[in-house]
Amino acid sequence: MKIIYFSQTGNTEKMANLILQGIESEGKKAELIEVSSASIDDVINEEIIILGCSAYGSEELDDSEMEPFVESLARKIQGKKVALFGSWGWGNGEWMTEWEKRMESYGAILISEGLTVQESPEGEDEDRCISFGKLIAK
Numbered sequence: 001m002k003i004i005y006f007s008q009t010g011n012t013e014k015m016a017n018l019i020l021q022g023i024e025s026e027g028k029k030a031e032l033i034e035v036s037s038a039s040i041d042d043v044i045n046e047e048i049i050i051l052g053c054s055a056y057g058s059e060e061l062d063d064s065e066m067e068p069f070v071e072s073l074a075r076k077i078q079g080k081k082v083a084l085f086g087s088w089g090w091g092n093g094e095w096m097t098e099w100e101k102r103m104e105s106y107g108a109i110l111i112s113e114g115l116t117v118q119e120s121p122e123g124e125d126e127d128r129c130i131s132f133g134k135l136i137a138k
């Protein structure tokens with residue numbers, strides 16, 4: 001499994017690390033990759049793809065790195081299981097619902113609803129991230 005993420009200030013990165021912790025607690029392995037270092041080869045042979053990106057622009061994905069990467073997945077991820085996550089600040093979560101619809105339009109199968117956390121995951125939100133990782137690993 002690969003966890004490919006974008007994080008400007010570290011909030012989504014913290015989520016990624018907690019999700020990894022959940023996956024590993026189920027005895028599975030995953031690799032964390034910043035999207036700036038990721039390529040299509042990182043997903044092509046994976047059965048499960050985990051993508052994280054915080055809300056930017058106006059309820060959008062980061063347009064410098066994550067947006068072009070997601071665009072490159074079109075027609076490449078039919079039938080693959082995908083899990084989405086990310087941190088947000090003040091919006092209504094629309095970036096995540098749009099992202100979910102887009103991945104489904106690419107033929108991906110969403111493992112669950114996207115996991116969203118406001119700003120940095122703390123307390124219960126940390127537990128939600130770990131549980132999300134466990135769910136993906138099962």
Ligand SMILES: Cc1cc2nc3c(=O)[nH]c(=O)nc-3n(C[C@H](O)[C@H](O)[C@H](O)COP(=O)(O)O)c2cc1C
Pocket residue numbers: 006007008009010011012013054055056057058059060087088089090091092093118119120
């Ligand atoms: C330029 C800019 C645009 C943002 N746009 C949104 C937005 O549209 N909706 C939202 O909920 N949060 C928005 N945020 C807040 C970030 O999504 C939030 O701070 C998040 O925790 C950042 O996570 P990261 O450190 O993983 O990048 C924006 C932040 C910045 C700096």
